[in-house]
Amino acid sequence: MLTINTLRVLGVEERFLRYVQVDTQSDPASKTCPSTEKQKNLGTLLVKELSAMGITDAHLDAHGYIFATIPANSDKHVPTVCFCSHMDTSPDCSGAGVKPIIHRDYQGEDLVLPDDPSIVIKPTEHADLKNQVGNDIITASGTTLLGADDKAGIAEIMTAAELLMTHPEIKHGTIKILFTPDEEIGRGVDRVDLNKLGADYAYTIDGETAGSIEDETFSADGVTVTISGVSVHPGFAKGKLQSAIKIAAEIIAGLPTDRLSPESTEGREGFVHPVSLTGHVEQAVIEFIVRDFTDDRLHTHEAELEAIVKSTLSRYPGCTYHFEVKEQYRNMKQVLDKHPQVMAIGLEAIERAGMQPIRRSIRGGTDGSRLSFMGLPCPNVFAGGHAFHGKQEWVSVQDMEKAVRTILHIAALWEEQA
Known part of the structure; x- marks a missing residue:
């Protein structure tokens, strides 16, 4: 048959x-x-x-x-x-x-x-x-x-x-x-x-x-961090210029490397991953993807990311940031x-x-x-x-x-x- x-x-x-x-x-x-x-x-x-x-x-x-x-x-x-x-x-x-x-x-x-x-x-x-x-x-x-x-x-x-x-x-x-x-x-x-x-x-x-x-x-969110810097002519910038690009680079460098990144996680571990950096001195935008298997841990990772952003910006009193979270899937x-x-x-x-x-x-x-x-x-x-x-x-x-x-x-x- x-x-x-x-x-x-x-x-x-x-x-x-x-x-x-x-x-x-x-x-x-x-x-x-x-x-x-x-x-x-x-x-x-x-x-x-x-x-x-x-x-x-x-x-x-x-x-x-x-x-x-x-x-x-x-x-x-x-x-x-x-x-x-x-x-x-x-x-x-x-x-x-x-x-x-x-x-x-x-x-x-x-x-x-x-x-x-x-x-x-x-x-x-x-x-x-x-x-x-x-x-x-x-x-x-x-x-x-x-x-x-x-x-x-x-x-x-x-x-x-x-x-x-x-x-x-x-x-x-x-x-x-x-x-x-x-x-x-x-x-x-x-x-x-x-x-x-x-x-x-x-x-x-x-x-x-x-x-x-x-x-x-995974549950998944996208996070957009927009940094507003202070642009000054570089010939007269001492003590005044606050480059949004450099601040964005500091934020990325401040991410954990031994955990919470794709390179160092597996199994049921989540991560925060920068996927794009664009901008200029006055404004820079970093796009992140955030992943974990539970919504609670997803939100915990986002809070840690924002804490890194805040800590970095605290060294640049003339600058501001905008932190936007968009749900992608659950x-x-x-x-x-x-x-x-x-x-x-x-x-x-x-x-x-x-x-x-x-x-x-x-x-x-x-x-x-x-x-x-x-x-x-x-x-x-x-x-x-x-x-x-x-x-x-x-x-x-x-x-x-x-x-x-x-x-x-x-x-x-x-x-x-x-």
Whole structure:
């Protein structure tokens, strides 16, 4: 008898190779949605492929979101489930001209990337490579990121969609597909229409190690510190000039280095991280991101940061500062704990796909963080990519196939338990 685990998962590798060659890098400086028009190039391709599968409502909206529906094939009243991934790649590393390379039958060696041999992916630095012996590893060529974050997730959802459309013996309720722009710059669900989507629950396919599912993210704020200095002609500045740029530099230098920074924290430890410094003598602006798993600790970190700012400014009586906190997202566990079936089905689906489920917390966020608080409970399932946002990014073809089967099991389990 044909089962999900005996289905031949065809096409996920080819789709992934095709998608990563479309440049979709997002731009945090842009005010448009999507932030880069080129993200719609991939969107147009995906809609064409979804339509070719027989999905009649697949479309790309004006803001760069893709919506599509796989109709239910069950007589039961089954909750509507959405699978979601993002189309953009990180601004941190070029996504233009990606040349994917397949390393067949990997045997545990270092992977030297040919276009820049100084870029070497080593098992000693990438622990999950030790579990990939015999698998097929895809990397970029050494001058760009790969784009597994999150085109692996897109390829997996697209492959699962085709299998659901061609295998009616897999019973499921209504399945929604959502592909978003601008996740990498924190705007992935800014313009999404959840009423139009019409889902009850969702899963982002945007995680890392095969078998992992994440129900907890950081809570996140952005902090903007604006320093107003005293500008005087430098030829006559003695005892008068108070440079906002130098004051800002002192504030950054005053941050703890042995704790509360990304370089010195791990696990459930939070951090304060300066991500931008701009300005001139009269005014300088520092942008920070603040992260922790609880809102209380988040606020504690912000209070410590402001104390550093105040202490620094106390040495410059002619200067002032403005301290602005903006909420970015919150720990999705606060929502998901109220909907235990969502995680229970995700964990069981991973197990049915032949893996030991790994329940994790994310030192970061996903579209699912905000979707959960918008009323769509949404944990994060593995997509199989590793070393995101850099030239050492890699993904295993076999792990992508496992993700496809996990998606199919999630769809089937919701129908089975309805």
